[in-house]
Amino acid sequence: MPVREYNELKLWQRRTGRESLFHWLLWLTGVAIFAYSWQQISAATTWFFVWDAPRIASDIWTRATPPRWSYISQLGKPIWDTLNIATLGTIIALILAVPVAFAAARNTTPSKLFIRPVALLIIVSTRSINSLIWALLLIAIIGPGVFAGVVAIAIRSIGFCAKLLYEAIEEIDETQVEAISATGASRWQIMAYGIVPQILPAFAGIAVFRWDINIRESTVLGLVGAGGIGLQLSSSLNVLAWPQVSLILLVILLAVVISEWVSAKVRGAII
Known part of the structure; x- marks a missing residue:
């Protein structure tokens, strides 16, 4: 200085x-x-609308309270569909993300020149498009419903899971791999006994973390016709049924809080 x-x-x-x-x-x-x-x-x-927003918000709050508790009987199946969308989408994404992650990791890819760039392209492309966009595209292709929501969540989650998993693969302890290689083990035996045991805790944490995120994302897919409780929310908003809207939001909040609690407990048990 x-x-x-x-x-x-x-x-x-x-x-x-x-x-x-x-x-x-x-x-x-x-x-x-x-x-x-x-x-x-x-x-x-x-x-003008910005300055008038507090009055509008107060009016909507007045219309939305108290929630229409009698409507709760119609939310059982939609919230169950939402949980199924998140769970099935996460499982499908994990199944597809594992080979992509191994292909993207420098120490496990069969070809750094050809296969690894393709795997990285899959990771980037699936992560760069929001699940709502995927849902809109899939609804146009396969029609509205829960299946479109499951596929949208799965595609969106592949890149997220594969990226975190391939980073975990690249950070493994190579001495264990070298020790197994020295015994004359094959490539698949090295992967099964030298790499997989080291990344299992990371894989479990990624799975739970992504499922927690997918619970949140699946609640809004119904707004574009991909099933779940978002469909009920969209219908109630269209007819300005504010007491129903407030009840649906409370149910979504409760589902998210429960999923957060479950994921925290599972991550704590894993770690």
């Missing part, structure tokens, strides 16, 4: 003059970008 002398008094400075100038230029650039972005957002915003 530079030191300046003023009347034989040495003063410490955090940055040089050039560094300070560069620092302030960064701040000015950030402020300019923020001001420009705010100008664009402001021009595209109807501020």
Whole structure:
């Protein structure tokens, strides 16, 4: 750090003059970008509705309370469908993610030049598109219903599970693999006895974590026709049945809290 002398008094400075100038230029650039972005957002915003939002929210709250408790009898099957969508989608994704992960990991891929790039492309492409978009595409292909929701959740989860799993594979202890290789074991025996036991805890944690996420995602797939409790929510919103909407939101919240508790207990048991 530079030191300046003023009347034989040495003063410490955090940055040089050039560094300070560069620092302030960064701040000015950030402020300019923020001001420009705010100008664009402001021009595209109807501020009358924004200022009127508290009154609208209060009116909706008044209409939505108390919840219509008698409607709870019609939510049993939809919430069960939602749980099935999340569970089946997670299982399918895990089955498909395992070979993709082994193909993507540097230490297990059969070919770093051809197979690994394809596996990485699958991981990136499935993770980059939201489950709602997948659901819309699948509904157009196979029609609305629970099956479209299951496939949408599965496709969306493949990249997530495969990415975390192939990273766990690359971080294994190679000494165990080398010890098994020294015995003359085949490639499949090395994988079964040297790699799989090391990644099983990570695999179990990934499975539970992704299932917890899929519970949340599956609750809204019904908004686009992919089944589950989101379908009931969409129907109630369309007819402005606010007491039913508030009850459905409470049921979704309860399902998410229970899934979070279950996943936390399972992860705690695994770790």
